[in-house]
Amino acid sequence: MDDIDRAIIRHLRQDGRMPNAALAAAVGLSPSACLRRLRLLERDGTIRGYTVVVDDPPPRDLVVVIVQITLERQTDDHLRRFEEAVRKCPEVRECYLMTGIADYLLRVEARDAADYERIHKEALSRMPGVARIQSAFAIRAVIRGG
Incomplete structure (x- = not known):
């Protein structure tokens, strides 16, 4: 290149x-x-495809929660099982495998704090291999896009 x-x-x-x-x-x-x-x-695969980025800001009544997930282990099997589970959670809008303290960084959308509590309790904490969840509520988006 x-x-x-x-x-x-x-x-x-x-x-x-x-x-x-x-x-x-x-x-x-x-x-x-x-x-x-x-x-x-x-x-040669340098350009894998073309996509459309749609400006789809969350409605005003949704809150964005940035969630750091730490797994019990970082083996291929633990990572694969967690990633399969997180793909099935519709409230998780983005998920990144990270370096550093947390293994994953998620962007979660919820209706309000109570709805996030439900997502935390019923989905995130039940995902395979999760050892720790740290959540931060976003105040507002400064830069958003694709």
Whole structure:
């Protein structure tokens, strides 16, 4: 991957629907050369696909809770079982495997504190291998997006 490939990726991250002619002009290539490089980036898996990011802010009556989860063990089996369980919890909107003190960082949406208590009790604390849960309620979003 060279500087032109990185420029193609940078521009597509900003606008995934950018027409090839505009992309080519932005990176200093002819349209055919740009398209050839784009197809190579797709073929080798550098570009795995295209997606649409929808601005779907939670309704005002939802609260966002940032949750740190620490597992009893960090074996492949424990990680896999936890990840399978967390995918089944619709209130968990995002989940990241982390380095540092906590093993996972989750973004959970709940109607209110009582609803989060239910999610905590009935879902999060029952997930396989969970040793510790630390929760923080978000005050407001400063930057949000994809």
